[in-house]
Amino acid sequence: MNFPKRQQTSDPWRFVLIKIFGWSALLIVICRLGFLAIYQGEYYQAIAASQHAVSEELVPERGSIYSLDYGDEIEYALATEAPSATLYAVPTEINARDPKNGEVTALSLATVLKLGGYEEYLWAKELALLRALETEQNANTLNNIEPSRANALASLGAVEHGWEEGVIKNPATTELVNRLKKTSDPYEPVADQLSLVEIKQIESLNLDGIYLIKTRERIYPEIGWSGQVLGFVSNPDKINTYGQYGLEGYFDQFLRGEGGLLSGDADREGRLLALGIADFKPAINGGDLVVTIDRRLQLKVCEIVSAAKIRYEAKAVSVIILNPFNGEILSLCSVPNFDSENYGAIQEINHYNNPVIFDSYEPGSVIKPLVMAGAIDLGVITPESTFVDPGVVTFDEFTITNANDKEFGTVNMTQVLEDSINTGMIWVMRQMGPENLKKYLTNFGFGRKSGIELSTEVGGSLEQLDNPAEIYAATAAFGQGISTTMLQLALGYAALANGGELIKPQIIKEYRYSDGTTETSKRTVVRRVINESTAKLVGAMLVSVVDNGHGKRAGVPGYYIAGKTGTAQIAERGAYSESNFNGTFAGYGPITSPKFVMVVRVDSPAVGALYAEASAAPVFSEIARFLLSYYGIAPDRAQE
Secondary structure: OOOOOOOOOOOHHHHHHHHHHHHHHHHHHHHHHHHHHHHOHHHHHHHHHHHHEEEEEEOOOOOOEEEEOOOOOOEEEEEEEEEEEEEEEOHHHHOOOOOOHHHHHHHHHHHHHOOOOHHHHHHHHHHHHHHHHOOHHHHHHHHOOOHHHHHHHHHHOHHHHOHHHHHHHOOOHHHHHHHHOOOOOOOEEEEOOOOHHHHHHHHHHOOOOEEEEEEEEEEOOOOOOOHHHHOEEEOOOOOOOEEEOHHHHHOHHHHHOEOEEEEEEEOOOOOEEEEEEEEEEOOEOOOEEEEEEEHHHHHHHHHHHHHHHHHOOOOEEEEEEEOOOOOEEEEEEEEOOOOHHHHHHOOOHHHHOOHHHHOOEOOHHHHHHHHHHHHHHHOOOOOOOEEEEOOEEEEOOEEEEOHHHOOOEEEEHHHHHHOOOHHHHHHHHHHHOHHHHHHHHHHOOOOOOOOOOOOOOOOOEOHHHHOOOHHHHHHHHOOOOOEEOHHHHHHHHHHHHOOOEEEOOEOEEEEEOOOOOEEEOOOOEEEEOOOHHHHHHHHHHHHHHHHHOOOHHHOOOOOOOEEEEEEEEEEEOOEEEEEEEEEEEEEEEOOOOOOEEEEEEEEOOOHHHOOHHHOHHHHHHHHHHHHHHHOOOOOOOOOO
8 A cells, every 4th residue: 555755844954953053052061161170170169168168267265364462372363264245136036926026035135134224114115005095093093103103204205205205215125125126137236245144144045036156255353453554455356366555465475375277078057077077276275374463452552543643633643563672563553544344445545555664754863862873883972972062053055953943062972862952963973974874874774675574665765875965964863864664763773672683573473374384483683783782871871861851751650761752844845844743752661671662653743742752752651551561561660
């Protein structure tokens, strides 16, 4: 049987075009894949790896700073780490089950965080419900709201306008309620720097949509301590901490430790797989420090210093106390100061610097005993050497006089210190010569940094003594034209107290490394400056200054105290002020066996206490009385 042939209905060229298009597309895909594999393979491998790998920076725990009280082995934390957390909310989760959850959650958090306006919020809400019912009984209730509630509600405007409008003025509880009631809000920050107690309370509430990011916070438990000693810690990236100023700044690397790293493969949820860890470098925690500063003494000194600033209406008051034999700093306090935990509240950035080591100033007459010591050590004078005071000394166009233009006639060297005679010190300088003046002042530690382990120390300046004109050596002999720090003065007087040795200052008693090892600071003698016999002679002269001279108000009954006042005009706009002075008292005691050296500086006191004998000396005496009693130092002279 013959079947009829089917007629071809398709176009042969169409089939050819389809094949050409298909092969072309395949070729393009192959070329593209080849390009990606050859030229961008590493890029896409990195993307793939990032989806299956995770890395975490391991943050070390910052070391603590400790102090002790005299005679007590208990260590008190001055700076340490405490658990903290940041609290945030996800309102979409909070309100997913019930739109009322936002308010309930907010009020629960308000009780833990002790937000203001909590009771007023509840009262205002109660008021609104009473008004809504509008019954006679409720009307009577409204008219008899207890006065305390009525006043609180009236202050919010709730009585006049209804609680919805009135209570919104409260910036705490009401604001939190309004934020957490937002049903479409995916994120709301609530609070940061939460305490451990607050963290536990919030966790116990088990609230939906409430999350804690746990961190560590730097705290400074001892209120009243000097922030200028401790410094502070900033946390700009919310991960790493950076110490600034004081001990925190100087020992930042030691305290901060070294960060670690953990990296490896992760599951779909981003959790690290135990078998996929590729790299692990543990964090090394920071070390701890134990300071030489006596905690209780420091608190008392800061209390006295704060009161003195107010009493004398001074720009600033500063004190340093140290052990003259080993250089340990026992107290270091200045006002104005700052709170290390609230360092951002400071008004002037200069207050971060510790004036005892940072402020270089003309010391005035407190330098005279050190110059006198140099001349006695050279053998060119003795305490009994005399000179005739003319009352004035002229250098070309410059004229130098004594305070109040006094002329003292024939006096010995002890009287020169007692009456703080400028012209007498010029005579002493001429006996020893400008070169030896500079030599002894340099050997006493002036003009260079002491090496104390605190940030921002300066070295002062003796540059004026490089000038060959005699006028510069003359003014330096009574403490003007040169600049020193209070620490340098304390170390110079320590050399007088300990028999003639310049000691390196110490503020750290012990270093404790994270591996468990410890290192104790050791006494370091920089150099011998004067002979022991010279130191004893000058010490006796300074006792006479306190007993008979301008230092009377620095004395302590029952003790031989050595010391010297220094009042220096402050240079302003190239000239010395006639009404602005620095008052300094430097001394030590008891002279028979010195236990402390102290320098007190009162900066720009009010008119009634311009001179050091009326400001710095009484502060010295007040602190010395406490110190002698606190350390149980027996009297060394009969009380009159």
